[in-house]
Amino acid sequence: MPVLANEPDMWPESLCDERWGCANGEATWGVLHVRPRSEKALARQLLRREVGYYLPQRAQTKIFQRRKVTSWSPLFPGYLFFHGDEEALAVVSRMREVVSRIAIRDQTLFRDDLERVYRLIHAGLPVTPEERLEPGTTVRVCRGALVGLTGTLLQNRAGCRLVIGMDFLQRGASVEITADMVEAA
The missing domain is CATH 2.30.30 (SH3 type barrels.)
Known part of the structure; x- marks a missing residue:
């Protein structure tokens, strides 16, 4: 199975400008919980429909049949960050890759978290996903x-x-x- 090129991690590219907001004041952030291994397929569909999204990805380099192969995988498997209004949400909710939508109560805090992840990925350093909860929590x-x-x-x-x-x-x-x-x- 061939390794696909890196998908655009964000659409529109200017989504990270102006503190991760859009000119449209009705658009909000949400988290889409998606079917296993379908994050990139959903990102391609959102790109075709011109719906705002952010899918942080990390590069993984492996040796395969004596060749170095770099693949791109989601930093947070099973999740895609969605940015849009109610009309866009209605379109996204009908896509078969979407399992559920997680609403964000504090949009400002969430935008700050996304901005930090974006800066971390684009710093050019290797990024490793970490489990979100420590044992004993x-x-x-x-x-x-x-x-x-x-x-x-x-x-x-x-x-x-x-x-x-x-x-x-x-x-x-x-x-x-x-x-x-x-x-x-």
């Missing part, structure tokens, strides 16, 4: 059958687990989860 489940449940994140060789404690009995129970199912409580 109190978390709330935001996806799946356990939505709303609060517990402690535990990480071992097998992966992540959500631990629910019964303080009264000094015991607990745990269940296997994925890191994208929880958020800091």
